[in-house]
Amino acid sequence: MAQSPATERAPDTMAARVLACASCHGAEGEGTSDVYFPRLAGKPAGYLYNQLVAFRDARRKYPPMNYLLDFLPAPYLKQMAEHFASLRPPFPPPAIPDVSKEILARGEAIALVDPSDRFDPGSASAIGLDLGRLLWVRGTGDAASATTALKAMNLVLQAGNFGLVALDLADVPAPALRAFPFTTWLRLARVIEGTQSVALLLGAAHLARSAGGVTLSLDRPADRTHVTWRGASHRARLLSAITLHARLITARSVNPEP
16 A cells, blocks of 8 residues: 655744745845835844734734734744844845936935924024025924924825935923824834935934934033033123033933943
8 A cells, every 4th residue: 555655844943934924024024115014124022022912912903913913822922023033134225216317416305394493594504504405394383283293204204315304303392292102103113114214303302212213312511511602792692512412322221322
């Protein structure tokens, strides 16, 4: 009696188990050009684990993810997160510009979203800023300005072609900032993932941190010698310089680095 050939079994590894994720997030978690399917590889395991739990518990809504993770226990989700965190596939090469030489000669444009209307174009021009390469989105400083500014920043980032998009929230009241859900900053991080644009958030206090982001704290000296004035009279002086000390706060620790 002939024996049937043995069936080859798939390797029992985490890499084999998460192949269901490959169609959206890439074979090694490298992500795709679609911002809704971000890169998973190399991100902190704790961050990835929290997102998996949120999808499993339906606190984040996306039916395919909710269905796939519905009955998976927390230890298994932790193993999945650690697997993707350990991967280091290469990033895609920068896109080759397909615009004319005339447009390239104009240089890279930047955008400033200014909900409190604090930007002074005259002073900026005096120190050498080319206002022809600046998109200035002005707010009115009212209670709804912060919400409108976030929507404006999201639209500018999605439009692309800006090397830097800055959102100045330094003068927005703290209660207005606390009203935004944490997912607000995650969505912004997802929009710029895989692009060459820099999203800069300016605030009087810590605002947000993404897996690939950097937080800089600008501190003044304790003796208040950071401001230099020109002119003898205290009634008619010009601000000459401001000296600040920059501290780098890492994504995994709040301890400052030199």
